[in-house]
Amino acid sequence: MRVVVQSEPFDLGALTAGFAAGRSDMGAVVSFTGIVRDTDGRLDRMEIEHYPGMTERAIATIAEEAQARWSLGDVLVIHRHGTLRPGELIMMVATCSPHRGDAFAAAEFLMDYLKSRAPFWKKELTADGAAWVAAKPEDEDALSRWTR
Amino acid sequence: MLDVLYFAWVRERIGLPKERVETGAATVAELVAELSAREERYAAAFADISALRVALDQELSDFDAPLAGVREVAFFPPMTGG
Numbered sequence: 662m663r664v665v666v667q668s669e670p671f672d673l674g675a676l677t678a679g680f681a682a683g684r685s686d687m688g689a690v691v692s693f694t695g696i697v698r699d700t701d702g703r704l705d706r707m708e709i710e711h712y713p714g715m716t717e718r719a720i721a722t723i724a725e726e727a728q729a730r731w732s733l734g735d736v737l738v739i740h741r742h743g744t745l746r747p748g749e750l751i752m753m754v755a756t757c758s759p760h761r762g763d764a765f766a767a768a769e770f771l772m773d774y775l776k777s778r779a780p781f782w783k784k785e786l787t788a789d790g791a792a793w794v795a796a797k798p799e800d801e802d803a804l805s806r807w808t809r
Numbered sequence: 810m811l812d813v814l815y816f817a818w819v820r821e822r823i824g825l826p827k828e829r830v831e832t833g834a835a836t837v838a839e840l841v842a843e844l845s846a847r848e849e850r851y852a853a854a855f856a857d858i859s860a861l862r863v864a865l866d867q868e869l870s871d872f873d874a875p876l877a878g879v880r881e882v883a884f885f886p887p888m889t890g891g
Contacts, residue, residue, distance in 0.1 A: 695891055710817055712883060715867035740890065752891060772891055780864070780883075781890035782817035793818050796887035 662728065662736045664720045666711065668743035673750060680737050681757035687734040689761035691768040693754050699747035703787040709742045709751070712780035716740070723774040727756070730770070731763035738771065740781065773803040811876070815854070816885035819861065822854040837863050837872045840882065862887055
């Protein structure tokens with residue numbers, strides 16, 4: 662398992678290609694990438710704040726839970742903080758497994774929990790000013806499907 | 810002595826990211842009451858604790874949790890990662 666919290670950009674291609682490289686027992690790699698979205702062309706930048714120390718622990722706990730639930734060869738989570746412009750990559754997760762079902766499910770589980778259980782806060786800065794992104798009720802609802 | 814940390818709009822409303830607090834509060838709720846009584850900016854930040862989350866020593870917790878043995882308390886809005 663590898664968890665990285667950093668302000669610098671990351672190389673999606675190199676990380677995805679290197680993930681599970683040489684693991685011939687792994688038949689499936691799933692990766693997800695989160696990108697700064699500018700819905701209406703007004704976003705200047707996003708500022709992502711986090712809780713150093715707790716962030717890494719919380720993500721590691723979520724990744725350990727994924728490894729306990731599914732048959733995974735490895736888990737990679739990279740999440741950036743600081744100032745990001747529209748189109749920049751915010752984060753990625755990658756999972757590998759002998760079969761695709763576990764890799765897909767674990768990647769979705771990781772994303773659902775990272776959304777509302779990893780201590781990050783997003784602030785959007787537009788020409789009109791700054792606003793913290795509010796958590797959505799459906800983000801919390803998304804967790805319930807994993808506890809059924 | 811407790812380290813009390815604030816993040817996102819809680820930090821902005823209170824006006825600082827971190828402070829040392831001398832307190833006899835037995836629970837998180839008691840600490841919130843003490844802080845709220847200090848100044849309006851604290852009262853404003855803690856006006857609706859249903860809009861807040863709390864972590865004790867970097868683990869998510871509850872407002873009725875005891876503070877015995879805790880070194881670090883953090884207050885923040887619901888998280889928006891991913």
